[in-house]
Structure formats: structure tokens, C-alpha cells
Amino acid sequence: MSAKPLLLAGVVGIVAFAAGIMVGPRLPPLFRGTTAAAPFSADPPPRQRAAALPPVSAALGRDQLESRTKPALATVEAKILELDRQADWVFTKEWEVIMNTLDPADLPAALATADKLATRSIREKLVAALFSRWGECDPAGGIAHAQKLGRAVDRDAAVTKVVEGWAYTNPEEALGWVRQLPAGSQRDTALALVIHFLALRDPEAALSLAEGASLNPNRVNSFMTIFASWAAASPAAAAQKAATLPAGAQRTQAMQAVVRAWAARDPQAALGWVDQVAGVGERRVLVEAAVSQWAESNFTAASAYVLKLPADDQRASFINSIAARLASTDPSAAMNWARALPAGLSQQHAISQIASVWAASDPSGALSYAQNLPPGPEKERLAASLGSQLAMSDPKAALTFAQSLAPGKNRTELMTNALGQLARKDAEAAMNSIQLVPVGTDRNRALQGIVNALAYDDPRMAAAFAAALPPGRSQSEALNAVANGYANTDPKAGLEWLQTLPEGNARRQAAQQIVGRLASTDPHAAAAFADTIPPGNVRDQMIGTIASSWVAKDPASATVWLNQLPEGTTRQVAARTMASQLAQSNPREAIGIIQSVLTGPDQASQLSNIAQRWAGTDSKAALDWAYGQSQGPARNQVMAGIASALAQTDPVSAARLVAGIPPGNEQSNAAQNVVANWVANDPVSAATWVATFPPGSLRENTLSVVAAQWGHADPTGAMRWLGTLPPEPARDRAVQAYVNQLAYQSPELAAPALAYLQDQTQRNLATESLARQWLQVDRPAAAAWLAQSALPEDRKRQLLGSP
Numbered sequence: 166m167s168a169k170p171l172l173l174a175g176v177v178g179i180v181a182f183a184a185g186i187m188v189g190p191r192l193p194p195l196f197r198g199t200t201a202a203a204p205f206s207a208d209p210p211p212r213q214r215a216a217a218l219p220p221v222s223a224a225l226g227r228d229q230l231e232s233r234t235k236p237a238l239a240t241v242e243a244k245i246l247e248l249d250r251q252a253d254w255v256f257t258k259e260w261e262v263i264m265n266t267l268d269p270a271d272l273p274a275a276l277a278t279a280d281k282l283a284t285r286s287i288r289e290k291l292v293a294a295l296f297s298r299w300g301e302c303d304p305a306g307g308i309a310h311a312q313k314l315g316r317a318v319d320r321d322a323a324v325t326k327v328v329e330g331w332a333y334t335n336p337e338e339a340l341g342w343v344r345q346l347p348a349g350s351q352r353d354t355a356l357a358l359v360i361h362f363l364a365l366r367d368p369e370a371a372l373s374l375a376e377g378a379s380l381n382p383n384r385v386n387s388f389m390t391i392f393a394s395w396a397a398a399s400p401a402a403a404a405q406k407a408a409t410l411p412a413g414a415q416r417t418q419a420m421q422a423v424v425r426a427w428a429a430r431d432p433q434a435a436l437g438w439v440d441q442v443a444g445v446g447e448r449r450v451l452v453e454a455a456v457s458q459w460a461e462s463n464f465t466a467a468s469a470y471v472l473k474l475p476a477d478d479q480r481a482s483f484i485n486s487i488a489a490r491l492a493s494t495d496p497s498a499a500m501n502w503a504r505a506l507p508a509g510l511s512q513q514h515a516i517s518q519i520a521s522v523w524a525a526s527d528p529s530g531a532l533s534y535a536q537n538l539p540p541g542p543e544k545e546r547l548a549a550s551l552g553s554q555l556a557m558s559d560p561k562a563a564l565t566f567a568q569s570l571a572p573g574k575n576r577t578e579l580m581t582n583a584l585g586q587l588a589r590k591d592a593e594a595a596m597n598s599i600q601l602v603p604v605g606t607d608r609n610r611a612l613q614g615i616v617n618a619l620a621y622d623d624p625r626m627a628a629a630f631a632a633a634l635p636p637g638r639s640q641s642e643a644l645n646a647v648a649n650g651y652a653n654t655d656p657k658a659g660l661e662w663l664q665t666l667p668e669g670n671a672r673r674q675a676a677q678q679i680v681g682r683l684a685s686t687d688p689h690a691a692a693a694f695a696d697t698i699p700p701g702n703v704r705d706q707m708i709g710t711i712a713s714s715w716v717a718k719d720p721a722s723a724t725v726w727l728n729q730l731p732e733g734t735t736r737q738v739a740a741r742t743m744a745s746q747l748a749q750s751n752p753r754e755a756i757g758i759i760q761s762v763l764t765g766p767d768q769a770s771q772l773s774n775i776a777q778r779w780a781g782t783d784s785k786a787a788l789d790w791a792y793g794q795s796q797g798p799a800r801n802q803v804m805a806g807i808a809s810a811l812a813q814t815d816p817v818s819a820a821r822l823v824a825g826i827p828p829g830n831e832q833s834n835a836a837q838n839v840v841a842n843w844v845a846n847d848p849v850s851a852a853t854w855v856a857t858f859p860p861g862s863l864r865e866n867t868l869s870v871v872a873a874q875w876g877h878a879d880p881t882g883a884m885r886w887l888g889t890l891p892p893e894p895a896r897d898r899a900v901q902a903y904v905n906q907l908a909y910q911s912p913e914l915a916a917p918a919l920a921y922l923q924d925q926t927q928r929n930l931a932t933e934s935l936a937r938q939w940l941q942v943d944r945p946a947a948a949a950w951l952a953q954s955a956l957p958e959d960r961k962r963q964l965l966g967s968p
Contacts, residue, residue: 300330524554
């Protein structure tokens with residue numbers, strides 16, 4: 166396994182292969198001696214397996230590393246179980262040796278041991294490596310074992326790894342089996358694996374296979390591997406073939422691979438070829454690939470070539486590319502080169518790119534270089550680029566470096582980052598170092614950064630830094646971050662911290678966060694703390710939060726707590742919250758809570774809300790309960806609530822229910838609610854029902870609702886309906902509602918309705934109002950309409966702005 170990477174960077178989409186494609190009996194036989202029609206046995210006979218596959222010793226002999234001693238299987242199993250004490254598993258040299266000593270007889274036991282690992286990520290990586298090993302030395306046995314796995318996704322993933330190992334060892338033999346797979350994702354992925362490893366041996370054969378396979382280029386990046394291998398041996402031949410490919414992602418991949426390989430030998434020839442064959446869209450990417458490769462072998466020549474190019478975005482991109490290349494091997498030389506570039510954005514971007522690479526690989530070297538620069542903009546820019554990397558790797562050094570910078574944004578940001586990172590490693594040192602920052606805005610920002618860095622990991626220490634901030638907005642925000650940290654890690658400790666805060670808005674906001682989280686885990690403790698809060702809005706909000714969480718988790722226990730609360734606002738708040746939470750799942754219990762705690766109009770309003778929600782899921786049960794209540798205003802309000810719920814699904818039944826409510830506010834509100842829902846689906850029926858209402862405010866209000874909503878959906882139909890109404894105040898209000906609905910977007914449709922207004926003064930006022938809006942969107946049409954209207958001439962001139 167020494168030459169085969171654990172994860173194939175050149176082949177993507179392998180995970181997609183394991184997305185539910187069944188293996189089982191659909192897999193073709195592994196052996197040339199069997200017929201394609203024969204099912205693939207879950208446990209093929211040993212005689213067939215031995216006759217069809219290459220000797221195990223060949224694969225083991227080629228891949229065996231310096232260790233020739235095969236460890237006992239028990240030793241390997243013990244080594245596997247030790248992985249549970251690690252955070253992750255890396256395919257080290259030691260594990261490479263272990264894998265290459267395993268033969269087919271060992272692998273079932275090794276896999277069984279790997280399955281016992283508790284850490285999922287480690288288990289999956291190790292299982293994948295073991296199946297890949299099985300594919301190297303016994304693909305038939307590996308696939309047979311994979312077929313026995315319980316879940317389809319596990320079976321498919323295991324088969325993929327077996328094919329990977331097989332293709333690495335013998336891609337030609339693996340290809341013979343893969344070709345028998347039915348068309349689909351499974352076959353595409355298996356072919357991609359074969360193509361990848363075949364390309365390393367015979368790129369021309371791999372290309373022929375890839376072109377004939379019609380693989381999705383978005384899933385499998387095979388052409389890059391093929392042409393990289395081909396160009397390493399014969400760049401001219403690979404280039405000639407790449408240039409003949411049709412335009413698209415595969416051609417670009419192929420040409421990039423050729424350019425990189427060719428530029429490593431003869432960059433001028435590679436660039437000359439690009440000039441001859443590359444299209445406009447390809448040239449930039451190919452030149453950058455060539456220049457980047459050229460910079461590895463002859464940075465001076467590559468740099469000179471780039472700097473002769475026109476000063477544009479393309480050159481800036483090339484400068485960044487070669488800067489990154491040199492920075493990875495000699496960052497000091499790269500920085501000196503960048504500083505010698507012509508001043509401008511390209512230089513600044515190059516310095517930033519080099520600084521980032523340098524700080525990641527050698528933070529102390531990068532810091533030393535920056536410290537030796539003379540004060541000025543260059544040092545400031547470099548500090549900005551180095552800041553975050555330095556702060557993470559060596560916050561104390563970064564803090565010292567920040568002190569050498571001139572006051573300003575770069576200095577403040579670096580100090581803030583450094584102190585935040587230092588606080589994570591050594592909070593006490595960070596507290597002492599804060600004294601290095603002058604009192605004022607910079608120190609406040611640094612303290613806030615530290616609080617944000619520590620809030621989740623160590624809210625107690627974060628609180629100490631927050632306390633060092635002066636009272637005001639900055640401290641309030643810091644205390645809020647501390648409260649959030651306590652709420653998510655240790656809300657009980659957060660309650661103790663709250664006791665140390667002075668009374669004020671910051672304490673109240675912090676208390677809401679901590680108590681809100683504690684209410685879901687320990688509502689008794691949350692309620693006990695709420696009892697210490699003075700009566701008022703803050704306590705009421707807290708009680709509401711506790712009640713909501715408690716009743717959702719344990720309704721019976723929450724009810725006991727509710728009944729123990731003293732009479733007053735707090736108990737009422739808890740009752741409303743609990744009832745609202747229960748209204749959907751247990752409306753009868755919600756009603757019981759309201760009836761036992763609330764009285765008067767408040768009780769009636771709450772019962773109406775519960776009944777309305779109940780009717781949305783079980784209207785019959787809600788009505789049966791409502792009819793069983795005593796006659797009176799409370800029952801009328803409940804009926805109105807149920808009617809509102811029914812209006813959305815059964816407006817006819819809702820209308821009948823409204824008719825049974827005595828005249829008054831409840832009936833009027835319910836009727837308007839029913840009409841608003843009814844007219845949206847059946848305006849004619851809604852209008853017919855409203856027309857039966859006796860004269861009065863209810864008739865006027867509901868006719869207006871019909872006119873406005875019907876007019877919005879169907880202006881012509883609503884206009885015809887308005888003409889059927891008898892002259893009366895209710896019609897005038899309906900006309901006004903219709904006109905107001907259409908005045909802005911369709912004034913020409915609204916205008917004819919004004920003729921239905923009985924009173925001339927009212928008609929004139931409505932005409933003026935409509936004209937003002939119409940003139941803003943279509944002055945000629947509005948002026949023409951005004952000219953033929955009955956509005957007095959002096960008012961027309963005034964509206965039109967004429968003398």
C-alpha cells in the first residue's frame with residue numbers, strides 16, 4: 166500500500182457511490198471462468214476464488230515495506246482497540262506496515278475488531294483501509310464479505326474500497342469485472358477508480374477507456390490524472406491529444422495537467438503551446454499553471470516573464486500565484502521580491518499572500534522579519550496579514566510585536582486577536598497583559614475580544630474580563646456573551662454569577678438567557694431563582710419562560726408548581742403561558758388551567774383563543790364543549806373564536822354559528838372574520854350572505870370587507886356587484902373601500918364606481934382623492950378623466966396646478 170494514497174484526490178464522487186446502490190446478486194461474477202448470468206455468490210467456493218485471482222504473495226511482496234515480520238493477529242487487534250484512546254486516526258508509516266502484513270485470512274477478524282471502536286470517524290477510516298487492503302490481495306473474498314454487511318450504504322462503501330485496492334494492484338483485471346456491472350452510479354464510480362490507477366501505468370489506454378465510458382466530468386476528475394501521467398513521459402504527445410478534446414471541463418483539466426508537466430521541463434515551450442491552442446477562456450488558467458510550475462524551478466525567470474505582462478488583473482493573479490510558490494520554500498526571499506515590486510495593489514496582495522503562507526509555516530520567522538522592518542505603511546500592512554496567524558501560534562509574541570506598531574486599526578486588531586488567543590491558553594497571563602493596552606477604546610475592544618473568546622470555554626474567567634470593562638454598552642454586550650456562555654455550559658453556575666451583578670438592564674438580560682436555558686433542564690431551580698426577582702415585567706417574563714419550558718417537558722409537575730404560586734400577576738402569567746402551550750395538544754387541560762386561575766374578560770379572551778385553536782383540529786369537540794357553557798358574554802366570545810377558526814375551512818358552517826351569537830361586538834368581529842376568509846374563495850356567496858344583514862354597522866363593515874377583497878381579486882365582478890346594492894350608507898362605504906383598494910394600481914378601474922356615491926359632497930371629496938393618486942402615475946389619463954367629471958372647475962384647476 167505504500168504507493169497508493171489512502172484517499173484518492175484525483176477521483177471525486179466516491180461517497181456518492183455509497184448512496185443506496187444495492188450490491189447483492191446484481192454484481193457480476195469476479196471470475197473469468199464463470200458466466201455473466203450466474204449470480205455472485207455471497208460465499209464463493211474457495212476453488213473458484215483461488216483459480217481466478219492473482220497470487221496473494223505477488224501483491225504482498227511488491228507492497229511490503231521494510232518490516233518483513235508479520236505481527237500476530239492478536240497484536241493487530243489490540244493495536245486497533247487502542248485507537249479509542251485517540252482523537253483521530255492517521256494512516257502513519259506504522260499502520261502502513263501493519264496493513265501490508267495482513268492477509269485475507271486475517272481481515273475478517275480485523276474488521277470485526279474495528280467495528281467495536283466507539284469513535285465513528287476512526288472506525289469508518291479504518292474499515293475503509295481494511296477493505297482496500299482486501300481488494301489488493303483477495304478482491305473476491307473482499308466483495309463477498311462486503312455483501313454480508315447489513316446496511317446497503319455500508320455494503321456499497323465497502324465494495325468501493327475493495328475495487329479501489331483491486332484497481333491499484335491490477336487495474337486491467339478489475340476492469341474486466343467492472344465492465345459487467347449494470348449502467349449507473351455504481352459502475353461509473355468503479356470505472357473512475359480503474360481509470361485513475363490505469364492512467365499511472367498506461368495513460369493512453371486510460372483515456373480511451375474514459376472517453377468510451379462517458380463519465381460525468383462533474384463527478385469524476387479522471388482526465389487530470391490521465392494527462393498528468395501521460396505528459397510526464399511525453400509532454401508533446403499528451404499536448405497534441407489534449408488540444409483535440411472538445412471544449413469543456415475535461416479539456417481544461419487535461420490541458421492544465423499537460424502544462425504543469427511540460428513547464429517543469431521547458432516552460433517556454435509550454436507557454437508557446439498555450440498561445441497556439443488555448444481559447445480565450447482557457448488561456449488565463451493555463452498560463453497561471455505554467456507560471457506557477459515554472460516558479461518552482463526558476464523563480465527569477467518566471468517572475469521576469471510575469472512582470473513583462475500588461476498591468477491588469479491577470480498579471481496580479483499570476484504574481485499571487487508565484488508569490489505563493491516561493492513563499493512555500495523560501496518565504497524571506499519571497500517577501501524581499503514582493504517588496505521590490507512596483508507599488509500598488511498587486512504588491513500589497515502579494516505581500517499579504519506571502520505573509521499568510523509564512524505565518525502558517527514559520528510564525529517565529531515571519532515575526533522576526535516583520536519586526537526588522539522600519540516603521541511605516543509596509544510594516545503595518547504586513548502586520549495586518551500576519552496578525553491572525555501569529556496570534557494563534559504565539560499570542561505572547563504577537564502581543565509584543567503589536568506594541569511596536571503605531572496606534573491604529575492594525576495595532577488594535579492584532580492586540581485584540583493576540584489577547585483573545587492568549588486568554589484561551591493562559592487566562593491569567595492575558596489578564597496581566599491587558600495592562601499593556603492603554604486605557605480607552607483599544608483596551609475596551611481587547612477586553613471584548615477576550616470575553617468573546619472565553620465565553621463558551623470558561624465563562625467564569627470571561628466574566629472577570631467583562632467586569633474590567635467600564636459600565637456602558639461595551640460591558641453590557643460582554644456580560645451578554647458571558648450569560649450566553651453560562652446558559653450553554655453551566656446555567657446553575659450562571660445563577661450564582663448573576664447574584665454578583667448589580668441591578669440593572671444588563672443583569673436582567675443576562676438573567677433571561679440563563680433562566681431560559683435552565684428552565685429546560687431544571688425548572689425547579691429556575692423557578693426558585695425567579696422568586697428572588699422583585700415583582701414586575703422582568704419577573705413576569707421570566708415566569709413565562711419557565712412555564713413554557715416546564716409544561717412542554719412535564720405538564721403534571723408544571724401544574725403542581727402553578728397551583729403553589731401566590732395569587733396575582735405572576736400566577737396569571739404562568740397560567741396564560743401554560744394554557745397557550747397546551748392549547749394544541751391538550752385543549753381541555755388548557756381550559757382547566759384558565760378557568761382555575763383567570764376570571765372575567767381575561768378568562769373569556771383566553772378561552773376564546775383556546776377554543777379557536779381547538780376548532781382548527783377538532784371543531785366538533787370544540788363546539789360540544791362550547792355549547793355546554795353557560796349563556797353569557799364569555800360563551801359568545803368563545804363561539805366567535807370557533808367561528809373564526811371554521812371560517813378558514815368551512816365558511817358556511819361558520820356563518821351559521823355567527824348567526825347564533827347575539828348582536829354585539831363578538832358577533833360583529835366574528836362576522837367580519839368569516840367574510841374575510843369566505844370572500845377569498847367564494848365572493849358571490851359571501852356577498853349574498855352579507856346582503857341579508859339588517860341596516861347598521863355590521864352590514865356596513867362587512868360590505869366594505871367584501872368590496873375591498875373582491876375588488877382586489879376581480880375588479881370587474883366587484884363593480885357589477887356594487888351596482889346591485891340598493892342606495893344606502895352601507896353601499897357608500899363599500900364603494901369607498903373598493904375605490905381605496907384600486908386607486909393606486911388601477912385608478913381607471915376605480916373611477917367609475919364613484920358614480921354610485923349618493924352624496925355630491927362625498928363624491929367630490931372621493932374624486933379629488935382619486936385624482937391626486939392618478940395624476941402621480943398617469944397624468945394625461947387622469948387629466949382627461951377630471952375634465953369630464955362633475956367636480957367644480959376651480960377644484961379641477963387647483964388639482965392640475967393651472968391658474
